[in-house]
Amino acid sequence: MHLPPHPILSETSIFLQAERISVQYGETRALKDVSLQIPTNRVTVLIGPSGCGKSTTLRCINALVKLSSGVITYGDESIQNMNETELRRAMGYAIQSVGLMPHLSVEENVDLVPRLLGWERSGRAERVKRLLNLVRLNPEVYRNKYPHELSGGEAQRVGVARALGADPPVLLMDEPFGAVDPLTREQLQDEFIHIQRQLKKTVIFVTHDIDEAIRLADYLVIMREGEVVQADTPANILASPKDEFVERFLGPDRSLKRLSLFTADHCCIQKVPSGLEEPTKSVLPEDSTSCYWQVDAMGHPIKGFMWVNGRLVSRVVNSASHTVQTYSSLRECMATILSLGLPAAAVVDDEGRLFGEVRFETIQTISIS
Amino acid sequence: MRQSKRSASPSRHVLTQWIPLLLLTIGLILYITSPTLQSAILSLVFPHETQFTHARKTILQMTGAHITLTIAATLLSSVFGIFIGILVTRKAGREFQQLVLKLNAFIQTFPPSAVIILAFPVLGFGWKPALLALFLYSLFPVLGNTVIGFNSVSPAAIDAAKGMGMTWFQQLHIAELPQALPMIITGIRHSYILNLGTAAIAAVIGGEGLGTIIISGLTLRNSALVLSGTIVISMLAFIGEQLFQLLSWKQTNHDGSTHIHD
Secondary structure, X not given: OOOOOOHHHHOOOEEEEEEEEEEEEOOEEEEEEEEEEEEOOOEEEXXXXXXXXXXXXXXXXXXXXXXXXXXXXXXXXXXXXXXXHHHHHOEEEEEOOOOOOOOOOHHHHHOHHHHHOOOOHHHHHHHHHHHHHHOOOOHHHHOOOOHHHOOHHHHHHHHHHHHOOOOOOEEEEEOOOOOOOXXXXXXXXXXXXXXXXXXXXXEEEEEOOHHHHHHHOOEEEEEEOOEEEEXXXXXXXXXXOOOHHHHHHHOOOHHHHHHOOOEHHHOOEOOOOEEOOOOOOOOOOOOOOOOEEEEOOOOOEEEEEEEEOOEEEEEEOOOOOOEEEOOOEHHHHHHHHHHHOOOEEEEEOOOOOXXXXXXXXXXXXXXXX | OHHHHHHHHHHHHHHHHHHHHHHHHHHHHHHHHOHHHHHHHHHHHOOOOOOOOOOOOOHHHHHHHHHHHHHHHHHHHHHHHHHHHHHHHOOOOHHHXXXXXXXXXXXXXXXXXXXXXXXXXXXXXXXXXXXXXXXXXXXXXHXXXXXXXXXXXXXXXXXXXXXXXXXXXXXXXXXXXXXXXHHHHHHHHHHHHHHHHHHHHHHHHOOOOOHHHHHHHHHOOOHHHHHHHHHHHHHHHHHHHHHHHHHHHHHHOOXXXXXXXX
16 A cells, blocks of 8 residues: 655655554454554654554554564664664653553653663753653652652653653654543643644654544544554544545544634634724624624723624623634634624734634635635 | 651651560570570479470570571572562463462472471481471462562553563563562561471471470470470561561662662
């Protein structure tokens, strides 16, 4: 199977490439001739129902699972020819069950790979401190704790810090946020996005949660029964799922999910009628299709007006729940439009001043494009 | 908060553990070195007896022989037990695990006296058959506990250890051994207590431990002699138990520094 080049792959180099890899466990074929390209400095998410081979694929990459056939090339070299130990030390590894050493403190756990690599002891304590800060754990509080004293979310953070321990160029993550409650999970995802923006690692991430996949992925690989069904950017997959399986997997609200990929500044209309007073017919004629936003002295929108069927409809804008930021997703804009009851949502800047509006019809155009 | 709690408790713990241990050890040393003290204590319990010491050997000699035999057998079974235990919990040796454990349990069902008597024609009279019997008999707790200890290491920790690129040996001594160690120490402790008791039987074939005085007490119908040997053995058991407890307390309470072997 030859993969056509994807936009995401053409804009960055290929970090790692799997060519027709198969894995056989006794009678069952866990992977069937999978070919895959992993883009450098991007988040690649492998997703699919259980038993689809996503974890097996990940474990092939750091040689925890032996290939029955095919090759994985890393740079110019096949990983089969590389020293397993060195290969794994060059790849951060974070798993769902975390697997912290129960007899080692948080600091010693995070420090494990640098210790295995024989790094100079002097810099390591400082490095542990930086890593704990990065995953938002206060080093002073957590350094000397033991894994049994941590909550699920804290343990997962330590797991991520440990995977980043020796500053590997690539991170392999097997459902790293799988074992925590939804609220903590969302928080960990936010932090992951934040960390990834700073570090720009090549990440290979396995999950079965489609919302998590769409949030985190630059490149999404959908697998089923040991085969790759579709591999593309999340936007492309949501716009045109390849077959019924992918469509079902994405769920009935895939157009809504697609909206979460775009932000308000993407389609925000900046020149909108606004003023300190309620609108007169001269500023908002009866045949106008746009909204009028009444603002206070600070420029914060307080009321929205619009002509609907010959009647001037007005809605009081509550700044907390009825406005969106420029970086809000179109999905949030949609929710705001519905809760405000006007066919547009006011976009505000960081100080809460009126910046523009996002219209329902624009969102509609995007969702079907 | 936890820090202060942790640093306060060890010192108190150590104090309450060490003081009785120290007192007992002093008492034991006084008892085994002074025949006068032995007679004084035993005559309190058995006022009608006239003989309170063994005809040929002192309690000190017998205690020395008893401790030597017990420690030698415990060391031997620890070395072999841990070694075999590690082998059968590795990937390559796992298929032999059940076989080894069954064989081990089978040996355990032999009464130690039977082992001693069966070994007698081959190894003769003296400490050799005694050591063999003790070793075989006390292998079970160490081997069994080593296997349980390694089997109970969390699979996630092993997966993580492999995934971060530990070699076979690093995986064993950084990830697995420290987690299995409390269980192994418990096994060694059982083995020590077992040996302490069984070593008394070795006197039948010429082992020179405290069994000598107990057996001569039994044949002479002199309960004072039996008690004298028993007092020493039970004190040795108690002291040993305390020492092991201190050792495993250090292991299980994450005294971080004890685990770093760079």
